[in-house]
Structure formats: C-alpha cells, structure tokens
Amino acid sequence: MAKLIQVTNLKKIFENGSETVHAFGPLSVDINIGEFVTILGPSGCGKSTLMLIIAGLLESTSGKVEFENKLVEGPKTDIGIMFQNNTLVPWRTVKGNIELQLELRKLSLEDYEDKVNDILKSVNLEDFAHRYPNELSGGMQQRAAFCQAMIHEPKIILLDEPLGKLDAMTREKIRADFQKLWMIKKPTVIFVTHSIEEAVQLSSRIILITPRPGKIDREMKIDLPYPRDLKLKRSAKFMEYVNSIEEVFHEYGVI
Amino acid sequence: MKKFIKWILSGWMVILFFIGFFLFWEYSIIFFDVPKYILPPPSQIFVKGSADLDKLIYYTGITALETVLGFTIAIVLGLGFGIAISFSSILRRTLYPFFVSIEMTPKIAFAPLFISWFGFGLLPKVIIVVLVCFFPIVLNAILAFNSLSNELTLFYQSTGASRIKTFFKIRLPAALPQCFVGFKYAGINATVGATIAEFIGSDKGLGFYISIVTGNMRPDLAFAGIFFLTCLGLSVFAFVTIMEKILMPWHISMKRLNKQ
Numbered sequence: 001m002a003k004l005i006q007v008t009n010l011k012k013i014f015e016n017g018s019e020t021v022h023a024f025g026p027l028s029v030d031i032n033i034g035e036f037v038t039i040l041g042p043s044g045c046g047k048s049t050l051m052l053i054i055a056g057l058l059e060s061t062s063g064k065v066e067f068e069n070k071l072v073e074g075p076k077t078d079i080g081i082m083f084q085n086n087t088l089v090p091w092r093t094v095k096g097n098i099e100l101q102l103e104l105r106k107l108s109l110e111d112y113e114d115k116v117n118d119i120l121k122s123v124n125l126e127d128f129a130h131r132y133p134n135e136l137s138g139g140m141q142q143r144a145a146f147c148q149a150m151i152h153e154p155k156i157i158l159l160d161e162p163l164g165k166l167d168a169m170t171r172e173k174i175r176a177d178f179q180k181l182w183m184i185k186k187p188t189v190i191f192v193t194h195s196i197e198e199a200v201q202l203s204s205r206i207i208l209i210t211p212r213p214g215k216i217d218r219e220m221k222i223d224l225p226y227p228r229d230l231k232l233k234r235s236a237k238f239m240e241y242v243n244s245i246e247e248v249f250h251e252y253g254v255i
Numbered sequence: 256m257k258k259f260i261k262w263i264l265s266g267w268m269v270i271l272f273f274i275g276f277f278l279f280w281e282y283s284i285i286f287f288d289v290p291k292y293i294l295p296p297p298s299q300i301f302v303k304g305s306a307d308l309d310k311l312i313y314y315t316g317i318t319a320l321e322t323v324l325g326f327t328i329a330i331v332l333g334l335g336f337g338i339a340i341s342f343s344s345i346l347r348r349t350l351y352p353f354f355v356s357i358e359m360t361p362k363i364a365f366a367p368l369f370i371s372w373f374g375f376g377l378l379p380k381v382i383i384v385v386l387v388c389f390f391p392i393v394l395n396a397i398l399a400f401n402s403l404s405n406e407l408t409l410f411y412q413s414t415g416a417s418r419i420k421t422f423f424k425i426r427l428p429a430a431l432p433q434c435f436v437g438f439k440y441a442g443i444n445a446t447v448g449a450t451i452a453e454f455i456g457s458d459k460g461l462g463f464y465i466s467i468v469t470g471n472m473r474p475d476l477a478f479a480g481i482f483f484l485t486c487l488g489l490s491v492f493a494f495v496t497i498m499e500k501i502l503m504p505w506h507i508s509m510k511r512l513n514k515q
C-alpha cells in the first residue's frame with residue numbers, strides 16, 4: 001500500500017505567556033491510501049490539535065507532516081475537514097451552507113446542483129434544504145455539517161468527533177450511512193473519537209493515544225469484514241477488540 | 256391590513272395603558288389643581304400644538320435632517336474605521352485605545368465648542384450627532400469583526416478562499432448582528448445629540464423650539480415639541496430595526512422574540 005500521509009516526530013506545546021501546555025507528541029504515524037484510521041484517546045490528549053496540524057491549520061512545535069512526500073506548510077485545501085464544532089453559518093439555509101463550501105472554492109454551483117441534492121438525500125435532509133440551521137435539531141445540524149464538509153468530494157477526509165453531540169440512535173444510523181459511503185468512494189479517512197465501539201466499528205486501523213501529553217500507545221489493525229452491521233457488532237470478535245482497548249484505557253485510569 | 260388588526264389586538268394592553276396614562280394625567284391636573292403654566296393637560300398640549308403645527312413640522316424636518324445626516328455619516332465612518340482597526344494590528348494598538356479613552360468623555364461636552372467654531376448652521380449639529388453616534392458604532396464594529404469563531408476561521412482557511420471572498424461571504428455577515436447593536440445604540444443617541452446641539456445654539460429645529468417656548472412659559476408647546484422629538488426618535492429606531500430584519504431575517508435573537 002502506498003503511503004499517503006507521513007507524520008514524523010510531531011509535537012505541539014502551546015505557549016500562552018508563562019503558561020505552557022504540552023498537548024501531544026512527539027509521535028509518528030503513516031497513513032496509507034484508502035485507509036480508515038481512527039485516532040482514539042481520552043479527552044484533552046491532543047486529538048483535535050493533531051488533526052489541525054495535519055490539515056496545515058496550526059503550526060507544530062517540532063516535527064513534520066507530509067502528504068505524498070510534500071511538506072505541509074500552510075492550510076491544505078484539497079482535503080475535507082469536519083471540525084469538532086460545526087461550521088454552519090446561521091445566515092444561510094442548509095443548502096446555502098453546503099454551497100458556501102463550493103463558493104469559497106470557486107466551484108460552479110450549477111455543476112454541483114445534482115450532487116448537493118444527492119448528498120442531502122443520502123443523510124435524509126432533502127426536506128430541510130431550505131431551513132436555517134437554528135431550525136434544525138442537533139443531529140440534523142451535524143448531518144448538514146457533514147454534507148458541507150464532503151460536497152467537494154475530497155479524497156482525504158479529516159473528521160473530528162463528527163458524531164460527538166448526537167444521541168445514541170442517530171449515531172448508530174449515521175455510522176452505518178457513513179460506512180456505506182466510505183465503502184463506495186474509498187476515501188482516506190482520519191477519524192477522531194473517544195468512543196471505543198465507534199472506532200472498532202468504522203476503522204481499518206485504530207491508533208490509541210495516551211492521556212495528555214498524547215503519545216501513541218499502540219496501533220491496532222481491525223480485521224473484520226465490512227459492512228460492520230449490528231450482527232457483527234454482537235460477535236465475539238468485535239467484543240474482543242472492544243474489550244482489549246477498554247483494558248488499555250483502564251490501565252491509564254481513564255475508564 | 257389583517258396584520259395591522261392582529262397587531263392592534265396583540266398590543267391592546269399597551270394601548271390601554273397609554274390611554275389610561277393620558278386620562279390620569281388629564282384628570283389629576285384638574286383634581287390637584289395644578290397651574291397650567293407648570294404642567295398643562297394633554298388636551299391643551301394637543302389643541303395648542305395643533306395651532307402651531309406648521310412650525311412644528313418644519314422644525315421636525317430640520318432636526319430630522321441633522322439626525323439622519325449625522326447618523327448616516329457616523330455609520331459610514333464607524334464601519335470604515337471599525338473594519339480598518341479589526342484588520343490592522345498597528346491601528347489596533349494605536350487608534351483603538353485612543354477611541355476607547357475618548358469614549359469615556361461625554362461627547363456632548365464638545366457641543367459649545369463646535370458651535371463657537373462653526374456657527375449656528377447645520378454643520379456643527381451634524382458634527383455633534385456624528386460624534387455622539389460614531390463611538391458606539393465603531394467600538395461595536397471592532398468587537399463584531401474580531402469575534403469570528405475559531406472554527407469558521409479554520410473553515411475558510413481550509414478552502415483557500417481569497418481575503419475579499421471570505422470578507423463578503425463570512426466575516427461581514429457574521430459581524431452584522433453585533434454591528435446592529437451599535438447602530439441601535441447610536442440611533443437612540445442621535446436625536447439626543449441633535450436636540451442638545453440645538454439647545455446650545457441655533458435658530459431653528461425642535462431643540463431650539465423647546466428652549467424658546469419654555470422660556471416664554473409655554474410648557475404646552477414644549478410638550479408638543481417633545482412629542483414630535485419622540486416620534487423622530489422612534490422613526491430612527493424603527494428604521495434601524497426594519498433594516499436589521501431585512502438584512503438578517505435569520506438572526507436568532509429576533510426569531511426567539513417572534514416566537515414569544
């Protein structure tokens with residue numbers, strides 16, 4: 001498999017005057033084309049920070065990030081990102097928010113008209129295309145934000161706890177939808193979460209991060225067939241993965 | 256029309272209150288035998304005011320002109336400086352603290368100076384209105400353009416959009432609600448500034464009218480002038496509120512108000 005993203009000895013220390021916070025690192029990770037890699041770790045271990053640095057939106061303290069052997073020196077614009085807090089703007093409708101991504105990227109709204117409708121349909125929001133975000137439930141907002149982040153069809157996708165604020169039922173549903181989408185288009189995904197079950201269900205590989213300052217505890221390949229549906233989630237093998245990860249975090253005293 | 260009736264129906268309590276207020280005023284003056292040259296009853300204000308209607312309307316026009324001109328110039332200048340200060344770190348360290356410290360002085364204290372410099376005409380009044388309106392607008396604009404959420408900043412950076420594009424598609428609409436906080440505050444101040452400027456030195460306008468008739472022991476006419484001033488102030492405020500609705504039909508705080 002071809003290496004797509006290389007993270008080498010990356011470290012981040014925040015300095016606010018005399019106060020310093022060692023967020024994470026140094027850590028190194030390679031991500032291959034078409035992988036679904038989940039970064040799993042306790043709250044505050046630097047997952048969001050790591051993601052921002054990979055996306056070129058934040059400078060690291062030391063170390064480097066490379067995409068296809070090219071050093072990341074500024075914001076990467078050829079990827080899709082979904083931030084921990086959604087980036088829907090209140091002055092545009094759901095559809096308008098999705099189009100905002102296209103407009104900012106100078107993509108033609110006409111060319112993408114069908115795609116906007118399709119992606120809205122795929123998350124069951126077609127009837128809400130002309131509603132404003134504050135008229136939607138939290139789960140619907142998150143689905144709209146997902147459409148906004150994906151509409152330009154990026155081949156590399158970074159998702160920071162996209163399902164974090166959702167109820168258990170909606171979470172389950174969107175996970176399944178998202179897995180379907182990933183199986184069809186096979187983008188490279190970096191997924192941040194602190195749900196162990198979610199990580200095992202979605203990922204081809206999980207990177208376990210220690211409490212702050214986050215370092216890589218271990219990597220775990222998940223050898224389970226896709227699609228990973230409810231039936232598979234009840235299987236012994238699935239539970240085995242979940243249990244072994246729980247044990248790791250139990251040792252750290254996180255759970 | 257239907258809307259109007261609905262509005263009357265939903266506002267009946269306020270209307271009733273106003274009617275009650277004026278009746279109370281009218282009859283308590285008779286009851287307590289208050290001399291009319293101290294506090295006239297509403298009926299007298301209405302009758303005497305109507306007789307002087309031409310002058311009142313003309314003077315309202317004068318004061319309105321000063322208010323609207325000053326307010327408009329203040330919006331243009333305030334937004335301009337606000338945006339410039341938000342985007343320039345040098346201005347933020349020089350002009351901004353300067354503005355904040357001037358904000359502490361009561362601007363109206365400059366009024367006599369401006370009148371002595373620029374005479375009795377329109378110019379000093381407009382300058383005073385600008386001065387009174389400018390600071391709330393500029394300070395709120397700075398706050399508005401500096402408070403874009405971290406996520407939205409990262410979002411537009413990740414799209415590689417140009418500065419101009421992000422300004423019009425993200426920064427400006429995101430800043431509008433806070434800018435309007437400044438416009439509203441300034442709108443209330445605008446008529447106050449114009450009136451006080453006219454008190455100090457002028458030969459027309461509602462402020463001039465009120466100070467002259469008060470000097471002539473005609474509180475009834477003074478109240479008539481105050482009534483017209485109130486109407487002017489309400490119109491300015493209503494205009495700002497309507498603009499807010501037109502420009503930001505999505506604004507959450509207004510939606511909440513609508514629901515109540």
Ligand SMILES: Nc1ncnc2c1ncn2[C@@H]1O[C@H](COP(=O)(O)OP(=O)(O)OP(=O)(O)O)[C@@H](O)[C@H]1O
Binds near residue numbers: 023042045
């Ligand atoms: N801009 C910043 N300035 C200073 N410290 C920061 C900044 N951003 C993050 N931190 C600190 O860095 C650490 C890691 O933060 P980060 O948001 O990356 O954690 P996280 O793993 O994403 O947590 P969560 O799962 O709760 O989202 C935290 O201790 C946080 O306080």
Ligand SMILES: [Mg+2]
Binds near residue numbers: 047048049084160
């Ligand atoms: Mg986070």
